[in-house]
Amino acid sequence: MVTIKDVAKEAGVSVATVSRVLNGTDRVRNETVDAVQKAIEKLNYHPNFLGRTLRRLETMKILVVLPTISNQFYSRVVRGIQTVAMQNGYHVMLVTTENDTEAETEYIEMVRRRLLDGIIFLFSSLTGEQIGRLSEECPVVVASETIPGLSGVSSVTIDNRRAGYDAAGFLLRNGCKRIAYISAGRLYGSSFERGAGVKDAVADAGLPAENVLFLDEGLTYKAGRRAAERLFQSSLPDAVFAASDAAAIGLMHACFEKGIQPGKDISVMGFDNNPIAEYFNPALTTVAQPQKEIGLQAMQLLLRKIHDPASPPVEIRLPHRLIIRESVRLLDKEIV
Amino acid sequence: MVTIKDVAKEAGVSVATVSRVLNGTDRVRNETVDAVQKAIEKLNYHPNFLGRTLRRLETMKILVVLPTISNQFYSRVVRGIQTVAMQNGYHVMLVTTENDTEAETEYIEMVRRRLLDGIIFLFSSLTGEQIGRLSEECPVVVASETIPGLSGVSSVTIDNRRAGYDAAGFLLRNGCKRIAYISAGRLYGSSFERGAGVKDAVADAGLPAENVLFLDEGLTYKAGRRAAERLFQSSLPDAVFAASDAAAIGLMHACFEKGIQPGKDISVMGFDNNPIAEYFNPALTTVAQPQKEIGLQAMQLLLRKIHDPASPPVEIRLPHRLIIRESVRLLDKEIV
DNA sequence: AAATGTGATGTAATCGGTTACACAATCTAA
DNA sequence: TTAGATTGTGTAACCGATTACATCACATTT
Numbered sequence: 068m069v070t071i072k073d074v075a076k077e078a079g080v081s082v083a084t085v086s087r088v089l090n091g092t093d094r095v096r097n098e099t100v101d102a103v104q105k106a107i108e109k110l111n112y113h114p115n116f117l118g119r120t121l122r123r124l125e126t127m128k129i130l131v132v133l134p135t136i137s138n139q140f141y142s143r144v145v146r147g148i149q150t151v152a153m154q155n156g157y158h159v160m161l162v163t164t165e166n167d168t169e170a171e172t173e174y175i176e177m178v179r180r181r182l183l184d185g186i187i188f189l190f191s192s193l194t195g196e197q198i199g200r201l202s203e204e205c206p207v208v209v210a211s212e213t214i215p216g217l218s219g220v221s222s223v224t225i226d227n228r229r230a231g232y233d234a235a236g237f238l239l240r241n242g243c244k245r246i247a248y249i250s251a252g253r254l255y256g257s258s259f260e261r262g263a264g265v266k267d268a269v270a271d272a273g274l275p276a277e278n279v280l281f282l283d284e285g286l287t288y289k290a291g292r293r294a295a296e297r298l299f300q301s302s303l304p305d306a307v308f309a310a311s312d313a314a315a316i317g318l319m320h321a322c323f324e325k326g327i328q329p330g331k332d333i334s335v336m337g338f339d340n341n342p343i344a345e346y347f348n349p350a351l352t353t354v355a356q357p358q359k360e361i362g363l364q365a366m367q368l369l370l371r372k373i374h375d376p377a378s379p380p381v382e383i384r385l386p387h388r389l390i391i392r393e394s395v396r397l398l399d400k401e402i403v
Numbered sequence: 404m405v406t407i408k409d410v411a412k413e414a415g416v417s418v419a420t421v422s423r424v425l426n427g428t429d430r431v432r433n434e435t436v437d438a439v440q441k442a443i444e445k446l447n448y449h450p451n452f453l454g455r456t457l458r459r460l461e462t463m464k465i466l467v468v469l470p471t472i473s474n475q476f477y478s479r480v481v482r483g484i485q486t487v488a489m490q491n492g493y494h495v496m497l498v499t500t501e502n503d504t505e506a507e508t509e510y511i512e513m514v515r516r517r518l519l520d521g522i523i524f525l526f527s528s529l530t531g532e533q534i535g536r537l538s539e540e541c542p543v544v545v546a547s548e549t550i551p552g553l554s555g556v557s558s559v560t561i562d563n564r565r566a567g568y569d570a571a572g573f574l575l576r577n578g579c580k581r582i583a584y585i586s587a588g589r590l591y592g593s594s595f596e597r598g599a600g601v602k603d604a605v606a607d608a609g610l611p612a613e614n615v616l617f618l619d620e621g622l623t624y625k626a627g628r629r630a631a632e633r634l635f636q637s638s639l640p641d642a643v644f645a646a647s648d649a650a651a652i653g654l655m656h657a658c659f660e661k662g663i664q665p666g667k668d669i670s671v672m673g674f675d676n677n678p679i680a681e682y683f684n685p686a687l688t689t690v691a692q693p694q695k696e697i698g699l700q701a702m703q704l705l706l707r708k709i710h711d712p713a714s715p716p717v718e719i720r721l722p723h724r725l726i727i728r729e730s731v732r733l734l735d736k737e738i739v
Numbered sequence: 740a741a742a743t744g745t746g747a748t749g750t751a752a753t754c755g756g757t758t759a760c761a762c763a764a765t766c767t768a769a
Numbered sequence: 770t771t772a773g774a775t776t777g778t779g780t781a782a783c784c785g786a787t788t789a790c791a792t793c794a795c796a797t798t799t
Contacts, residue, residue: 070785081749086787093788096747113540116518117457118786122754124404136481136497137678142473146501158509161472161497165482173494179449181404181755204449288682320682342473342649346624346656348684406755417779422757429758432777454756458784 069112077106089114120181128158129369130174130183134190134254135163138286138313140339140358141189144211147362148187155370157184168192178205185369188212192254202380206372210365211356213256221368223361223383227257230354230387231264234308234336237389239272241398243305243334247280249294249314255286258310261338265308286310291317299325303333306395312337312344312353319347319394334395350392357385405448414442425450464494465705466510466519470526470590471499474622474649476675476694477525480547483698484523491706493520504528514541521705524548528590538716542708546701547692549592557704559697559719563593566690566723567600570644570672573725575608577734579641579670583616585630585650591622594646597674601644616640620650627653635661639669642731648673648680648689655683655730670731686728693721 071089075082080099087093088103095103106112120126131148133141145161152159160183164171171192178186185206191198195216201207202220209222231248238246248265251258262281269279282297284290291314298304299321309315315337319329329335330349337344340355364383371378391397407425411418416435423429424439431439442448456462467484469477481497488495496519500507507528514522521542527534531552537543538556545558567584574582584601587594598617605615618633620626627650634640635657645651651673655665665671666685673680676691700719707714727733 068785071787072785082786083750083788084748087748090787093748094746099747111540113512113515115457115785116513117453118754118784120754121451121453121457121756121785122787124754135478136472137475137478139473139475142471145472145499149499149501153506158506158513159498161499162495163481163485163497165485167489170489170494176449177452177494182452204447288678316679316682320684323684342624343652343679346652348656348659404755408755418756419758419780420778423778426757429778430776435777451755454754454784456784457755457786458757 068115069110071112071114071118073110074103074106074112077110078102124181126182126184127156128160128183129185129187129366130178131159131161131187131189132171132174132191133161133163135165136161138311139341139343140311140356141211143358144189144362144365147359147364148366149362150359151363151366151370157366157370164190164192175201185373187365187369188214190254206369206376208365208369208372211257211358211361213260215256215259219380221372221380221382223364223368223385224257225356225361225387226384227260228264228267230338230356231261231308232268233264233387233389234261234338234354235265235268236272237391238306238308238334238336238395239268239274241334241395244274245278245280245304245306247282247294247298247304247307249282249284249291249307249309249318251286251290251310252283255310258286261310280304284314286314288313288317288320290314291319292321294318295321295325303327306334306336308336308338310338312339312341312351315351315353315394316343316347319349319351330394330396336395340390344390344392349394352392352395353390355388355390357387360385404451405446407448407450407454409446410439410442410448413446414438462518462520463492464496464519465521465523465702466514467495467497467523467525468507468510468527469497469499471501472497474647475677475679476647476692477547479694480525480698480701483695483700484702485698486695487699487702487706493702493706500526500528511537521709523701523705524550526590542705542712544701544705544708547593547694547697549596551592555716557708557716557718559700559704559721560593561692561697561723562720563596564600564603566674566692567597567644568604569600569723569725570597570674570690571601571604572608573727574642574644574670574672574731575604575610577670577731580610581614581616581640581642583618583630583634583640583643585618585620585627585643585645585654587622587626587646588619591646594622597646622647622650624649624653624656626650627655628657630654631657631661639663642670642672644672644674646674648675648677648687651687651689651730652679652683655685655687666730666732672731676726680726680728685730688728688731689726691724691726693723696721 071082071085075085087095149159162174188209189211195214199219248262250262282294284294295318315335322329337351337353340353344351344353407418407421411421423431485495498510524545525547531550535555586598618630620630631654651671658665673687673689676689680687680689
């Protein structure tokens with residue numbers, strides 16, 4: 068490997084001078100600059116970041132932890148993160164944990180060990196306490212997901228409980244009395260919160276708690292299909308609300324096979340406003356999160372934490388939005 | 404920050420001994436090990452990777468470059484890569500270029516500068532020559548995408564030309580004489596290859612070249628919709644073949660709005676066998692790539708290159724598979 | 740002419756680790 | 770008993786960069 072020493076020797080100067088040319092941190096005579104640059108070119112030299120970051124103790128790189136990249140929801144959040152990162156000279160690396168807790172801790176070690184400057188969790192299998200402790204050692208932000216027991220850590224999310232309340236409220240106002248809710252596993256706190264919101268709405272409508280059926284199947288197409296199979300075993304609810312658009316679509320697909328028309332025979336609602344929601348037939352009524360905005364704000368909070376580790380944690384709640392399409396049957400009297 | 408020196412002082416030993424305890428590279432007396440571990444725990448010490456990798460000149464991490472994470476196709480390829488990587492103690496980091504060439508070169512610098520041990524391109528805006536040069540400096544593998552002018556670099560793909568030929572052949576055998584092909588931009592060589600295969604098939608069927616219409620719109624839902632709008636302006640072809648399932652779905656959606664029934668009034672075929680293909684209505688006929696296998700093999704090739712930089716490049720072609728569902732209208736006489 | 744300032748460059752310490760080598764203590768074999 | 774091997778540990782060089790400080794040549798000021 069070509070090192071700074073080789074360049075120095077080739078150019079007939081000291082390593083310090085080469086370093087100065089590389090970083091432009093100090094005045095160097097023009098002829099010397101030329102000689103060094105010629106040597107760099109001749110040897111095809113590329114500075115080794117390790118040496119530099121070791122000395123500087125910063126890497127200009129941050130890590131984003133997501134559960135999987137097969138869920139489209141995250142792509143826009145990541146885009147938001149990348150936008151702000153790029154503006155500030157930072158690079159973004161992604162890692163997926165794919166439910167592999169051990170892998171997650173491995174990656175976290177990289178941040179702890181200063182190979183990366185900070186970390187944004189869009190998901191975690193760690194407990195709130197663990198993340199809290201981690202955040203005392205290095206810059207951490209949690210975004211889009213709520214993690215039980217988390218405190219003292221900056222976060223950016225929507226108000227998931229409220230979003231669940233609004234979604235269920237919309238279904239109730241349109242005549243649905245019995246609602247099934249397809250939720251994700253226990254690691255997705257946001258999905259749990261939405262379920263709590265559904266319960267609230269049903270209670271506020273004066274209906275008994277039994278009118279809500281929880282199906283803890285997950286967020287994938289398959290999860291939706293599984294949920295459908297369970298529903299088909301007894302009398303159908305008026306509406307199904309899924310914690311992801313994919314699950315809603317999986318359910319609708321199973322309905323077709325049974326000859327049940329979503330949007331007519333049963334109302335279906337998703338979450339996240341995944342692009343497919345608009346293209347599916349029937350187009351899926353869903354709840355949109357400001358994904359890009361979540362990413363933007365998360366990265367801004369992380370930058371603040373990187374530059375001022377003592378800065379206090381901030382919790383940002385962004386607004387969600389109901390997107391009304393065709394999969395929920397509307398009562399005539401309902402205006403929106 | 405707690406360093407190895409602090410631990411050494413706390414435990415009353417030298418830094419060398421602490422290092423030995425950390426890495427288990429040498430014999431250390433049991434009591435000494437205990438003392439060091441106690442000190443590590445007490446100080447909550449985490450070794451800084453930089454020092455270690457600087458000395459060892461290897462990071463046990465590899466980089467995967469993808470265009471975007473909003474295309475589900477890549478998630479399974481990445482999963483394959485991760486499987487093999489994990490088995491070998493490597494970690495996988497992802498970066499998306501989102502059509503930002505500059506960002507791509509930034510990440511590549513990380514590999515060149517030994518911050519990462521190797522790189523797998525699932526996409527690149529670099530030319531074949533550039534990647535060829537890069538591969539002389541560090542371990543490189545190209546997977547799933549074909550890059551024009553690439554040589555001397557290991558790669559894992561399907562035979563895209565053949566896949567295009569097979570898809571078009573299937574359409575032709577089922578009575579489609581005029582075929583539109585929705586392709587991705589010039590950076591996606593695989594999509595171009597598939598188009599060449601379509602041309603071959605049409606020529607072999609004795610039909611004139613005008614029977615193929617190329618629509619260079621892209622791979623997204625929106626791209627499919629744009630393609631549809633262009634098609635609606637003149638007489639419809641018998642079939643549309645899209646280089647991605649998303650584009651095929653975007654097109655079908657536009658068809659619905661026009662009252663055209665895909666699978667009946669027009670045949671539609673996608674590519675990749677995205678999970679949604681199975682759930683969409685009508686279910687999408689498509690070409691499946693062995694995504695996970697592509698990832699597995701790509702990582703294996705990369706490992707070989709990392710361990711033996713002089714190993715010769717290997718080009719692996721994996722088989723594709725037609726997945727016949729409902730979006731292509733079948734002639735009765737066609738068995739499959 | 741002497742004192743002072745300035746610009747360009749080199750020397751060497753440093754970042755946080757790993758590891759070759761040295762050395763002392765202990766054990767083993769002849 | 771003693772030479773030689775083994776074990777455990779410390780010293781210091783080293784990885785590839787950055788940077789505080791020193792140095793020297795030359796220009797400017799008094």
